[in-house]
Amino acid sequence: MAKRFAVVLAAGQGTRMKSKLYKVLHQVSGKAMVEHVIDQVEIAGVDKVVTIVGHGAEVVKETVGERSEFVLQEEQLGTGHAVLQAKEILAHESGTTLVICGDTPLLTGETLNQLVKHHENEQAKATILSAHASNPFGYGRVIRSAENLVEKIVEQKDASAEEAAVNEINTGTYVFDNQALFQALEEVGNDNSQGEYYLPDVIEILKNKGEIVTAYQMERMEEALGVNDRVALAEASVLMQKRINELHMRNGVTLIDPRNTYIEADVKIGTDTIIEPGVTIKGKTVIGEECFIGSNSEIRDSKIGNRVRITSSNIEEASMADDSNIGPYSHLRPKTQIGEAVHIGNFVEVKNATLGKDTKVGHLTYVGDADLGENINIGCGVVFVNYDGKNKHRSKIGDNSFIGCNVNVIAPVDVAKNAYLAAGSTITKDVPEGAMGIARVRQENKAGYWEKLPPAKK
Incomplete structure (x- = not known):
């Protein structure tokens, strides 16, 4: 030839x-x-x-x-x-x-x-x-x-x-x-x-x-079609999107409303995955089989395992292992690795962190520059304080640990496995295996305080 x-x-x-x-x-x-x-x-x-x-x-x-x-x-x-x-x-x-x-x-x-x-x-x-x-x-x-x-x-x-x-x-x-x-x-x-x-x-x-x-x-x-102006560029984008979406559907992906689903050219999606309207999937993202991607989610350059559920969340340069889930309204930032069966709830942000199998981060929490083991429970309002104004620092949480609500973990901190961090604590020191870390002022009640307040203005 x-x-x-x-x-x-x-x-x-x-x-x-x-x-x-x-x-x-x-x-x-x-x-x-x-x-x-x-x-x-x-x-x-x-x-x-x-x-x-x-x-x-x-x-x-x-x-x-x-x-x-x-x-x-x-x-x-x-x-x-x-x-x-x-x-x-x-x-x-x-x-x-x-x-x-x-x-x-x-x-x-x-x-x-x-x-x-x-x-x-x-x-x-x-x-x-x-x-x-x-x-x-x-x-x-x-x-x-x-x-x-x-x-x-x-x-x-x-x-x-x-x-x-x-x-x-x-x-x-x-x-x-x-x-x-x-x-x-x-x-x-x-x-x-x-x-x-x-x-x-x-x-x-x-x-x-x-x-x-x-x-x-x-x-x-x-x-x-030759693209010479922005009008033709938009027309080419619509035609290309239709072609891409049809290819995924013929390969076994369900798009509820393909006219309102944006998937870029290099994305790969496994069979029996369901994608709702308003979803954007960009870059070299790979999505496994039997996943659910809910409306208004955006995923870029990420690897998503099988049977993962993503509800109205943003994922960029991150990975989610099989049977994990996230959302609604949460954000995985670059270099985040979510392990098997991990639960990320609503209004959670994770950055440059690893979360081991079965760990749960329910809601209103920031996990940055941290390595979390398996089967950890993180309460509401927890913050991993990773930045001292000049440098980023990492923290480590061992398997089976429990972090109560409104805990601040001031990096660098190493919390061993089976440890407890009491709600409302600001943790600045390492916590040994099986111990409870508690760092908060002891409560004191002031009797008769109401009577000392000036009368309310009408």
Whole structure:
């Protein structure tokens, strides 16, 4: 099989986006558009990717990483000029080259693979990815010959009435015989109103040489959406979200209202998990089987085990083991590890802490920079005081311990297993195994105090 290459056009700033962020770096479902493109190019079995960068080159390189080689287009002189910048890397190669724009995040690897297969089966020198448009106004029309080959591409302004009635449009994605592409690019001129070198001119050059030029019509035109402004970005996000949600549902996940459920592209969810409306799941989150994610929960870059119940809570860069639960209205902050069957109740915040199996934190509590063992009960209003104004300190609570309501644990403190901390205490010293730590002023009642108070104002 011939080698496959891809040239990703990602040099444009995208002035219509009206943004300091370069166009291809705008995100759709949690990933930069150019990342989506390269994901699908890789699925199509490409051997080498070359990304043409210009505006924001360093940021684009950092985003894409080692998945591509890069060539700088110092001046933006058109799409043909952009592809020509890859000459030193690709021109000597034999094979098939896909040219795709970095602002087309909805194109799928399946479509790209079918496009390349069609090109190779037809032994064409160039193949246009086309689509059927119910309203083709504004698009270049693909005009076919009697043999069903591409005769030409006609832009809207140049189309005759008969040509304008054609519904097959050019999507701007192409496949070429690699060497034919770079030879033809040398012949592309810039005698046009913009003074630019246009890639579609390669089609005419190859046709004039008697080469075979074909078109492959994709099934879903929505895949061809190019994002040039914020309106198109929003449209792409809606379409991508629908695709992602449908994939999860077909894989055995229940989405009560998929139109109001936001799941980013890299999220993985196990079967028989139920997700209510208003849930947001971001980043590289992995959720196990038979979980329940309640309305208005947000989870980012976290690992959730099986049979976990999350009710209206926020979880970021944390993990919850099997059969644990949280909420409502609680928050797991980064570097938090929740063990098996742990209960986190309402209005609890946990940060950079580990909680062992069967430990329970009922409500209105802050656990920060602490290591809690198994089967610990933490009462209402407990605070792990971990910050002295300059540095953070850790505390440790042993297995089977009991922490009463409104206890302040002033880190660093080591509480051994089977210990008790009396309600209302401020604990500043280590507590040995089996002991009770109590640190509060002994109660004293002042008789007759009411009579000493001044009369209330009316």
